[in-house]
Amino acid sequence: MQFDFSSEQKELQTSVRRFFTDNSPNSAARGVLESTAGHDESLWKKVGEQGFLAAAIPEAQGGVGAGYLELCVVAQEAGRALAALPTVSSIYQAAEFLMAVGTPEQQAKWLPRLASGEAIGTVAVTEAAGPLNPKAITTRVTNQRLTGTKLPVADGSAADFAIVAAKDEHSGISLFIAELAADGVERTPVETVDPSRKHARLDFDGAVVEPLGAPGEGLALIERIRDRAAVLTAFEQIGGAQAALDMARDYALQRFAFGRQIGSFQAIKHMLADMYVSLELARSNAYYGAWALSVDSDRLPAAAASARVAATQAYQLCAANNIQVHGGMGFTWEFDCHLHYRRSNYLALALGGPSHWEERLIESVRVNPALKAA
Amino acid sequence: MNFDDTPEEAAFRSKARDWISANAPRELHAGLSKLGFGQSDAGVGDPMQAAKQWQKKKQEGGWAALRWPREYGGAGASAIEQVIWQSEEGAYAKLGGAFTIGLGMCGPTLMTWGTEEDKRKRLPKLASGEEIWCQLFSEPIAGSDLAGIRTRAAPEGDEWVVNGQKIWTSGAKESDWGLLIARTDTGVAKHRGLTMFFLDMKSPGVEVRPIKQMNGDAHFNEVYFTDVRIPDAQRLGAVGQGWTVALTTLMNERMSIGGSMPTGFDELLNYAEEIETEHGRAINDPRVRSRLASYAVKATGLQYSAYRSISALSRGEEPGPENSIGKLVAGSMLQDVSRFALDLQGEYGLIIDEKLSPDNARFQRMLMRSPATRIEGGSDEILRNIIAERVLGLPADIRVDKDVAFDRIPTAASAGGR
Numbered sequence: 001m002q003f004d005f006s007s008e009q010k011e012l013q014t015s016v017r018r019f020f021t022d023n024s025p026n027s028a029a030r031g032v033l034e035s036t037a038g039h040d041e042s043l044w045k046k047v048g049e050q051g052f053l054a055a056a057i058p059e060a061q062g063g064v065g066a067g068y069l070e071l072c073v074v075a076q077e078a079g080r081a082l083a084a085l086p087t088v089s090s091i092y093q094a095a096e097f098l099m100a101v102g103t104p105e106q107q108a109k110w111l112p113r114l115a116s117g118e119a120i121g122t123v124a125v126t127e128a129a130g131p132l133n134p135k136a137i138t139t140r141v142t143n144q145r146l147t148g149t150k151l152p153v154a155d156g157s158a159a160d161f162a163i164v165a166a167k168d169e170h171s172g173i174s175l176f177i178a179e180l181a182a183d184g185v186e187r188t189p190v191e192t193v194d195p196s197r198k199h200a201r202l203d204f205d206g207a208v209v210e211p212l213g214a215p216g217e218g219l220a221l222i223e224r225i226r227d228r229a230a231v232l233t234a235f236e237q238i239g240g241a242q243a244a245l246d247m248a249r250d251y252a253l254q255r256f257a258f259g260r261q262i263g264s265f266q267a268i269k270h271m272l273a274d275m276y277v278s279l280e281l282a283r284s285n286a287y288y289g290a291w292a293l294s295v296d297s298d299r300l301p302a303a304a305a306s307a308r309v310a311a312t313q314a315y316q317l318c319a320a321n322n323i324q325v326h327g328g329m330g331f332t333w334e335f336d337c338h339l340h341y342r343r344s345n346y347l348a349l350a351l352g353g354p355s356h357w358e359e360r361l362i363e364s365v366r367v368n369p370a371l372k373a374a
Numbered sequence: 375m376n377f378d379d380t381p382e383e384a385a386f387r388s389k390a391r392d393w394i395s396a397n398a399p400r401e402l403h404a405g406l407s408k409l410g411f412g413q414s415d416a417g418v419g420d421p422m423q424a425a426k427q428w429q430k431k432k433q434e435g436g437w438a439a440l441r442w443p444r445e446y447g448g449a450g451a452s453a454i455e456q457v458i459w460q461s462e463e464g465a466y467a468k469l470g471g472a473f474t475i476g477l478g479m480c481g482p483t484l485m486t487w488g489t490e491e492d493k494r495k496r497l498p499k500l501a502s503g504e505e506i507w508c509q510l511f512s513e514p515i516a517g518s519d520l521a522g523i524r525t526r527a528a529p530e531g532d533e534w535v536v537n538g539q540k541i542w543t544s545g546a547k548e549s550d551w552g553l554l555i556a557r558t559d560t561g562v563a564k565h566r567g568l569t570m571f572f573l574d575m576k577s578p579g580v581e582v583r584p585i586k587q588m589n590g591d592a593h594f595n596e597v598y599f600t601d602v603r604i605p606d607a608q609r610l611g612a613v614g615q616g617w618t619v620a621l622t623t624l625m626n627e628r629m630s631i632g633g634s635m636p637t638g639f640d641e642l643l644n645y646a647e648e649i650e651t652e653h654g655r656a657i658n659d660p661r662v663r664s665r666l667a668s669y670a671v672k673a674t675g676l677q678y679s680a681y682r683s684i685s686a687l688s689r690g691e692e693p694g695p696e697n698s699i700g701k702l703v704a705g706s707m708l709q710d711v712s713r714f715a716l717d718l719q720g721e722y723g724l725i726i727d728e729k730l731s732p733d734n735a736r737f738q739r740m741l742m743r744s745p746a747t748r749i750e751g752g753s754d755e756i757l758r759n760i761i762a763e764r765v766l767g768l769p770a771d772i773r774v775d776k777d778v779a780f781d782r783i784p785t786a787a788s789a790g791g792r
Contacts, residue, residue: 001379004686006375252768259774262766264771264772266771273757273766281671284678306674306675357667
C-alpha cells in the first residue's frame with residue numbers, strides 16, 4: 001500500500017505552491033472580489049502557460065496528460081491561494097463533460113483551448129431555489145434553439161460556452177453546448193456570497209445550441225461528472241481549510257491578551273485542534289477520492305461523496321473559526337478572513353450542497369461499502 | 375497512490391491467510407465476530423485460556439509480536455506486514471485483549487531500555503502469552519498530570535522499597551509483571567524526580583483491588599504497594615530518567631490504541647438497514663441518512679488516515695503526534711453513535727438486558743463503555759493539547775508547577791482544601 005502522493009507529485013506540489021505564492025497572493029483574490037472582473041485574467045493566462053490545469057487532459061487533446069492525481073495537487077494549491085479562477089467550471093466540469101461524451105469535433109474545438117486557458121467553459125443547470133431535480137428545469141430546446149433562464153451560472157460572464165441542461169422533444173433532461181457570445185444570449189452579473197468567483201444570469205432567447213451526449217441522459221451525466229468534479233473541488237476545499245487554519249494559528253501566536261499569547265489559552269488551542277482534526281479527516285477522505293478518480297474505480301461515487309462532505313465540513317469550520325480567533329478584526333473588510341469564509345460557502349454549494357452529497361454518500365455506501373480499501 | 379500489495383506483501387498475506395485458516399479456533403469465530411464494543415462475553419468459555427492458547431499457537435507459528443526481533447520471541451517482520459497480519463487475523467484479534475498493553479507498550483519499553491539479559495528472559499514469554507504485563511502509571515492524584523505521581527521508591531542497598539498506590543491499571547489482576555513509574559526524588563522539579571522499574575506482580579506487598587466500573591465490569595484495578603522490594607537490576611533507564619522512559623511507553627500507546635479504533639459506524643449502518651420506523655426502515659429516513667453521512671466521513675476519514683500512517687511507517691517514518699486524532703474522534707463518536715441508535719429504538723432503547731434488547735444490547739453496552747474511551751490513554755483534552763502544541767506549534771500551557779521542587783507544588787491539601 002502506498003496511500004500517499006508520490007515524491008514526483010510532492011515536488012509538483014512544491015512548485016505549484018511557489019507559483020501561486022508568487023502570482024496569486026490574497027490581494028489578487030481581493031482585487032477580483034472588489035472589482036467587476038470575472039476572474040484573475042493574468043493569473044489564468046500564466047496557469048494556462050504552465051499547463052497546470054491541463055494535467056488530466058490527454059496530450060492528443062492539447063493537455064499535459066499527466067493524470068488526476070496531479071490535477072488534485074494543483075487544485076489543492078489553487079484553493080490554498082484563494083485563486084480567483086474558473087477552475088470548477090472550466091476544468092473540473094466543462095472539460096470533463098467534453099472528455100466523457102463530446103463528439104470528436106466538439107473535443108477538437110474546445111479541449112485544447114480549455115487546456116491552455118484560451119477558452120472558458122461552464123455548466124448551466126440551476127434555475128430555481130432547491131436541489132437539482134427535473135421538474136425545476138423549464139429551459140427548452142426546440143429545433144436546436146434554446147429558450148429560458150439559468151441562474152446562478154458560475155463564470156457565466158467570462159465563459160465562452162456553457163453546457164446547458166434543458167428539455168427537448170425527448171423525455172428527461174438533455175445537455176447542449178451554447179456559445180455565449182452568440183445571438184440570443186444575454187448575460188447579467190449576479191451578486192453572490194463570493195464575488196472572487198463571479199456568477200451570472202444567462203437569458204437564452206432562441207440561441208443556437210448543439211446537443212452534447214445522449215438525449216434524455218442529462219441528469220445521469222451531470223451526476224457522473226459531478227462525482228469527478230467533487231473530488232477536485234474537495235482538494236480546493238482542503239487547500240483553503242489549511243490556509244484558514246494557518247492564518248488562525250499565526251494570529252493566535254502573534255496576538256497578546258491578558259499578558260500572554262492568545263494561542264496559549266486552551267479555549268483557543270482546542271478550537272484550533274478541532275480545526276486540524278476536521279481538516280485531517282477531510283484530507284484522508286480526499287486522498288481516497290483522488291485514488292478512486294485516478295483509477296476510475298467503481299467506488300468513485302462513495303469516495304467522491306465522502307471527500308465532498310468532509311471537505312465542506314472542514315473548510316466551513318476552519319473559515320468560520322478563523323474569524324473567531326481573530327476576534328473583531330476578523331469581521332473587518334480589511335482582514336482576509338472573510339475571503340475564506342466566502343470561498344468556503346461558495347464551494348459548499350457548487351456542485352450541489354452538503355445535504356445533496358450526504359444523500360449521495362449513503363446511497364452509494366449501501367451499494368458499495370466505502371470502508372473497504374480496494 | 376495505490377492499495378495493492380507488492381508481490382512480497384501479497385505472498386505474506388496469503389501465507390498468513392493459509393496459516394490462520396489451518397490454525398485459528400474456528401469454533402470461536404461467530405461469537406468473536408458478534409462481540410461489540412463494551413461487550414465482554416464472546417461465549418468462548420474461559421476467555422483467558424482461549425486467549426493464551428491462541429497467543430501461544432501464534433508464537434509457535436511465528437506470527438506473534440511480529441515486529442520484534444526473533445531473539446526476543448518476535449518474527450522480525452516489517453510494519454506493513456504487521457498491518458497485513460492484523461487485517462487477516464480479523465475477529466480472532468479480539469482474543470488478544472489481555473496482551474495489548476504488554477505487547478504494545480511494556481514490551482517496546484523494555485526493548486528500548488532493558489538489559490540484554492532482561493530482554494532475552496522476559497520478552498519471549500510476553501510474546502507467547504505465557505506472561506501478562508500491566509502498566510502501573512496513573513494514580514488517584516495524577517492522571518492527565520502523570521508526572522505528578524506520588525508513589526515513592528526509596529533506595530535500600532541494591533534494592534528499592536516502594537510505597538504508594540496506582541489506579542486504572544488494566545488487567546493488573548491477571549498480570550505477572552508490571553511496568554512501574556515511581557518518584558525517587560521529591561526535592562527536584564516533578565519530571566526530574568521519576569524512575570522507571572519493572573516488577574513481579576506476585577512480590578510481597580502488592581495488592582490488587584478491582585474497581586467496579588460504571589458499566590458494571592471490573593477491567594481496571596487499584597494497585598497498592600506496601601514496602602514492596604524491587605531489585606535495582608529491574609530499573610529501566612537512569613535514576614531520575616523515568617519521564618523520558620515513560621515517553622517511550624506513551625508514544626507506543628498512541629500507535630497501538632490509535633491505529634484501529636472502532637467507531638460504531640458499521641454497526642449503526644447495519645442496524646439502520648434493519649430497524650423499522652414510521653418511514654419504513656430507518657435507512658430510508660432522510661434525517662437518519664444525514665446523521666449516517668456525518669458519521670460515515672469520520673469513520674472513513676479515520677480509516678484512510680490510518681492508511682496514510684501505515685504508508686508513512688512503511689517508508690520508514692516515525693509515528694508522530696498526528697496519530698492522536700484516532701482516539702479523539704472515535705471516542706466521542708462511539709458515544710454519539712450509541713445515543714443515536716438508542717433514539718432509533720425509542721423507549722425500548724432503555725433495555726440493556728441482552729436477551730430482550732435489540733441486537734444483544736450492542737448499543738447500550740457501547741453507551742455505557744464509551745465514556746472511558748474519552749479518558750483512558752490520554753483524555754480528549756490532553757489529546758487536543760498535544761495536537762495544539764506538537765502539531766500546530768502553539769505555546770505550552772502556563773504551568774505554576776514548572777521548575778518548582780515537587781514537594782513545594784501546591785495541592786488541594788496545601789491550599790487548605792479537602
